[in-house]
Amino acid sequence: MKKFVNDPKQFVPEMLKGIALANPGLVKYVPEFNLIMRTDSPSSNRVSIIQGSGSGHEPAHVMIVGKGMLDGACPGDVFAAPPMDYVVGASKLLNSPKGILHIVNNYSGDRMAFEMANEMLDADGVVVKTLFVDDDVAVQNSTWTVGRRGVAGNFFVIKAVGAAAEKGASLDELLALGQRVNANTRSMGVALSGCTPPAKGQPIFTLAEDEIEMGVGIHGEPGRARKKLVTANEMVDEMLAAILSDKKPTTGDERAEPIAKSGDEVALMVNGLGGTPISELYLVYGHAHQQLEKQGIKIWRSYVGEYCTSLEMAGLSITLSRVDDELKKLYLSPVDVPVRVF
Amino acid sequence: MKKFVNDPKQFVPEMLKGIALANPGLVKYVPEFNLIMRTDSPSSNRVSIIQGSGSGHEPAHVMIVGKGMLDGACPGDVFAAPPMDYVVGASKLLNSPKGILHIVNNYSGDRMAFEMANEMLDADGVVVKTLFVDDDVAVQNSTWTVGRRGVAGNFFVIKAVGAAAEKGASLDELLALGQRVNANTRSMGVALSGCTPPAKGQPIFTLAEDEIEMGVGIHGEPGRARKKLVTANEMVDEMLAAILSDKKPTTGDERAEPIAKSGDEVALMVNGLGGTPISELYLVYGHAHQQLEKQGIKIWRSYVGEYCTSLEMAGLSITLSRVDDELKKLYLSPVDVPVRVF
Amino acid sequence: MDMTSLEITELVVRTIAETAIENEIYFAELDGVVGDGDFGISLASGFNKLVDQWDTLDRSSPGSVLKGVSMVIASRVGGVSGALWGTAFLRAGATAGAKQELTREDVVAMLAAAVEGMKKRGQSDLGDKTLLDAFVPAKDELASVFAGGGSTLEALKRASLVARQKTEEIKPWIAKRGRASYTGERSCGSYDAGSIAIAVMAERIAEAWERASVSANGQGSAK
């Protein structure tokens, strides 16, 4: 394993320290809870929005704390949900009279940690609602899973509720808005390589020189199938087919309509998993864009880059998120967060 | 080699197509010259700024074409300077009455291609000035080199002249400004792995599990020394020492003062080479920031992310760029380019 | 054997902790096959913390020890394991209450409460190919040996045998909870990391009990 690391156990704290040093005035770092929080939060005019999740997905979520996005992120160690007391501690520091929205990617570990934390926060009279994100179509719902996984699509959920919170939306409004975005967002990923958590020191999985993992999870969970490497266009076609044909279960036996049909407008995201250069992401974007337009789906805006990664994993995910006039406005509203170019 | 690629020879054109599709209205793609250009250039109020360079360094330079940055970028193939006729073709399409500024990273190939092109453009009465960027301290000047290399520091040069051009600065003013920024900017890189140009299909170099290449170039040129892997902090210390002790040759036998001393203000960039995740970049940033502050150097602003890459190479570079009030304003002025988060 | 319930509780907890710490890599590797490979690390980091903080715990009664363990684990361990194991220790401790001496019935009730807590927290049940599939039958076996008047050592040995058998029995099953469940049918044929941990811990507790009995009685006969 070759990485820029000192003590592997201090990997996450040292990264968090760097984020805070790089963005004074914007965010601060609370070591006790692995917490990166806005310096101007909590605000009595704004619901506080908190993400937990594991580390290793940067810029999600510690680098998207700031105006128009998150009030705080308190990740666990690499690929591990935060322990309960990070969530409790972060929520107490960020408690707002308008309430707290927890955004939780739908993994058992995250769900349970937030659930336990919420039992404790309830007891202390802190008002919390929880928004689950489960945009990944790779894991088909079935009786034997705990539902779908939350992956890069959470960017759209956070962007929408972050912008709305800034405008003073209530906790219930944010919850409803977030659920709507989540329902309109579907993702699918593919890995060309594994990645190595610093504390583990070994790749979480290994692929042969001609193998890919189609439908991979952002913690390296195996996906739909291990397959032979094919061309970029063939991989894109398979991912788009999975996304466009998906009928996400809603309540009971019901299933949602496919995410987009001819005439619909979408945001199209090509998200790098960490080790794939942006040149390849744009190559993939070009093909995906043309394939969707062929089907009459209109691309409203592109999102190409790294949004939710798996350390240095080579691979990418494609996300389609259906937009309407309200969402477009929210997506274009201003932000001020650590991850930026200029 | 596992990459998102169809035909390796079409790698660059397919990427460029993706950039244009992702950013309609902002840029357009001219396949003949591998050119990405602003849709609203040339403008008679603005000097046109053009970069050539090789591909494989994205987002530099094709993804930083747009308002406040470049008017066009016409890269060669991966790691290859553009052929002369790309430069000639791009310059003719972007010819402005205020003139053209060519920004050339100081490599023989790039210099020669631009020189030949300029001979032809001169003959056609096109007014061109050339700005060389050579911020890399790894290669010490000496009688036997063609001077220093241009690396990630070119971001600051482009940002400054791009902002000034937007405000109507003349060609001579831009040249002087760019030279000033270049003189005030020093970089040093380190690689943990090689990278694989698609058309080559093999890594440009290979490092053992415990080796690093200190002072690596962005085309995988060997650096100062192949060394044993050490901690992140030790690598940072070595790079900072190289940057801070450097006395860049100016004219004749004269040498510039070190880039920054106690009391100076700098922009601090930690630039990923493509395969290193942003978590590690921030970890490195944190230590670099603290080491500089210990020496009394004030960090005015952080730049952490990917600016000038080498495909999927694992590694990073550190750039220090001294700032003053004029430059701060230019650095903070607005831009609109393909590379963005939101 | 002359140990107090408090001493026994401490012995059991410390044995669990040692097992978790010593098997960090092994458990992580098991979880790595179809899961995400963090299980061993999560568990070890929590129990390491526990060992560090051991002297600061309120160790006045079996219940207070278990509650202390619960808080360390739930607070320090991220995700599923922190929540599940934290809940299990919490419920067991709550059931023990303030009692200084615990009967065999108390122990069985504490284990049952731990199971109920984990099921609720994990929204899981027998058959999901989780540690419950090893833990519940082992607990039942312990209860039945106790009911039949067998020795504690015999009960522990038979419980650990059952746990171990179960790890094999569920191996071909499909994982329905935890990250392994995302792989669907690809989870068939690999061990469930949590169940293996239960089996190893049960075996180590039986061994520790045997050693403690030997040294307490000065000879080979355990009560």
Added chain:
Amino acid sequence: MDMTSLEITELVVRTIAETAIENEIYFAELDGVVGDGDFGISLASGFNKLVDQWDTLDRSSPGSVLKGVSMVIASRVGGVSGALWGTAFLRAGATAGAKQELTREDVVAMLAAAVEGMKKRGQSDLGDKTLLDAFVPAKDELASVFAGGGSTLEALKRASLVARQKTEEIKPWIAKRGRASYTGERSCGSYDAGSIAIAVMAERIAEAWERASVSANGQGSAK
């Protein structure tokens, strides 16, 4: 031998092109040792383009062929090699002017002009460990065999021998131009890719000449 200067020019250019194309990987690997490994690819892509466009070139005179080659190479090949090789062909073509038949003196003058063009474009000279270090002595050897009245085949063979020797002689040198120069002393001990290309091309031209002479004369004696 009965070939016209135009035919000879085409033979030489086509031999250079074939050599570049066939040795793409070999030349790239040589450049990869201390350079950036693109040399073979750049050269091959330019000469491939040349072969593609062969039928569209103005092939009315030796000079027009060489200028056409120059434009294809300079326009299509990025960086150092595009500029250097493009300049070399351009200067040689310009020196040939509109002549249909070239004398031995013309050929030597054309090669000298190519050298001057490359030196100027590359800001380089003998001793920098570049292709000049193979090309210039080979050119001089050719000129001296010509001056002594030797056959063209002898001149070509001796020139290619000199070029090959030079590639060995400069191997321990330090590279002072091109990307290899960035490595400073680490460039000592490895071949210069450009010089090797010159040597291989010279050898291939000598062979081609021998083959052409044999078939032209119907027997083994070359002029």
